[in-house]
Amino acid sequence: ASILVKICERRKEDVIEAKKTVSLEDLKSQIDNANKEFPTINFLDRLRKDSALGVAVIAEIKRASPSKGDIAPDIIAGEQGLKYAKAGAAGISVLTEPTWFKGTLNDMRDVRKEVSSLENRPAILRKDFLIDEYQIYEARVYGADTVLLIVAVLPEDELRSLIALARSLGMEPLVEVNNDEEAGRALRCGARVVGVNNRSLHTFTVDPGTTDSLIGNNREALTQAGALVAALSGIQCRTDVQRYQVMGVEMVLVGEALMRSEDPAKLIANFRGLDDTVLVKTCGFKDVATAIHAARAGADFIGLVFAAGSPRYASPEDARAIIRAIRDDKCHALMAANGHETKESESKRVKPSLRFTADDLKLPREEMLAALRRATARGPLFVGVFANQDPAEVRRIAEEVGLDMVQLSGKEGWDNLDFYSPYPVIKAEHVGADTTAEGLAGRAGPETSAMLLLDTKHPTMEGGTGEVFDWRVATELQQRRPLFVAGGLAPGNVAECVVQVRPTAVDASSGMEASRGVKDPKLVHDFVHSAKAALHERGLISDMPMPAKPAAA
DSSP, rough: HHHHHHHHHHHHHHHHHHOOOOOOOHHHHHHHHHHSSSSSOOOHHHHHHHHTTTEEEEEEEOSSEETTTTTTTOOOOHHHHHHHHHHHHEEEEOOSSSSSSSSOHHHHHHHHHHTTSSTTTOEEEEEEEEOSSSHHHHHTTTTTTTTEGGGGGSHHHHHHHHHHHHHHOOOOOOEESSHHHHHHHHHHHTTTTEEEESHHHHHTBBHHHHHHHHHHHHHHHHHHTEEEEEESOOOHHHHHHHHHHHOOOOEEEEOHHHHHBHHHHHHHHHTTSSSOEEEEEOOOOSSHHHHHHHHHHTEEEEEOOOOOOOTBBOOOHHHHHHIIIIITTTTOOOGGGGGOOOOOHHHHHHHHOOOOOOOHTTSSSHHHHHHHHHHHHHHHHHEEESSSOOOOHHHHHHHHHHHEEEEEEOOOTTTTTTGTTTEEEEEEEEOTOOOOHHHHHHHHOOTTTEEEEEEEESSSSSSSOOOOHHHHHHHHHHTTOEEEEOSSSSSEEEEEEEEHHHOOOEEESSGGGTTTTTEEEOOOOHHHHHHHHHTTTTBBTTOOOOOOOOOOO
16 A cells, blocks of 8 residues: 555544544534634635745645654744744644654644734644544644645545535635646635645655646646645755746745755745845847746846847847746747737736836845845846847837846946836946956946946957956955846856855856857756855755756856
């Protein structure tokens, strides 16, 4: 028998024993008092509130597991839950299965008591193998706002019945699925929060592609049902979250990584995209497929080059298709690469408001950076790259294709950048052999007018040179103002740049190419992951391996 079957058989026995101590009727009689002591909050609304700002994080308390054995058997559940709550978790999942996971209902009650007085408290999830209505009543009595219902262990009529019972007690359940057939059953039963488990409960092995394929195969049905989709298991860092976020996932549930973390609050901020991990700009995309690859790899900015003559030039039509496929269609509109919308379908799209504006640049530095991170936390920002082009043309293209930011990479000066408002500007300055930080600081305009990007000086090219400049200039300048660093960066050297310079963002184009102007998906992935792994995992997650360092490009 599989592990799942063994666990469920044991839970049936556990329920029989529990009823001998407290009957079902006695348990039901405690509901009114529980509702007074532990009033519920709306689980779905709580998730939507956080997902509107990026991704909602459900942080899990898990003492052990069948696959990993003991993880944190002596953890004080209430204290751990309070750390999660103060760090901004939208929910706290508490394992209450006693044999394999070493959890208890008292763990859940302790967590609920610790967070009760917090404003905008997280929802409390009972995570267990629920196979009897008795366990649903137990969950409410011990303070749960929601329960996990696993489709794999429940016949369809029982699943429908337990969903209805949970809702009657004020608990919108999280319904877990692992394949297309289970997703269909969940939706037929009216599930509103669907969690895709990347871990097979029969073997307890993790396949990160499970969420990808299930969302891809069931997107229309999930959309029609208005279901919130969550990714469960195997999530360890921000790029794991971004992989799913750009496909429409609104919530992630994380257990082992948080339980092993030396600083779970910082890790939650990382999952939400709100910590100080370096931001990554990938530049020079011309087609939907490779741009989607960059978004799913974890790029925070996607650069589209509009400078005529560049081998990375993207037409406004191609740029529009890229942006729509990622921003609007959640990476499921590959067909947009080969055809453009009709005027009628185009008119139905709502023009999004800018998440980060020229006015945000004028905020005090820390507030400005926080605003930028809140913007990238919701998905990649699209940057139009221009060189020595008419400002009116730049604005026209920005409005036409739906850009988020404008980058000026030519010999444009720092005067009159307000012309591009509300689009925030990234202004490139080129670093030569004789360039000093002092000289750049004097030449560049104020940081309230544009973000500064440093690239390598070249006699004939404005960017994409593949050549590195002296990072000591950037290191000194980064201490004075936030920087984007470009110029010859690639998977093999970007981590070194991040460690040495500590820039706000790094930027690459030619360093991710198999040939001039042609992106290599593996190099794109490795560049993003190498940059983000350079600092954040060091001392952040204990007892977990660092990602393998990619070979030099």
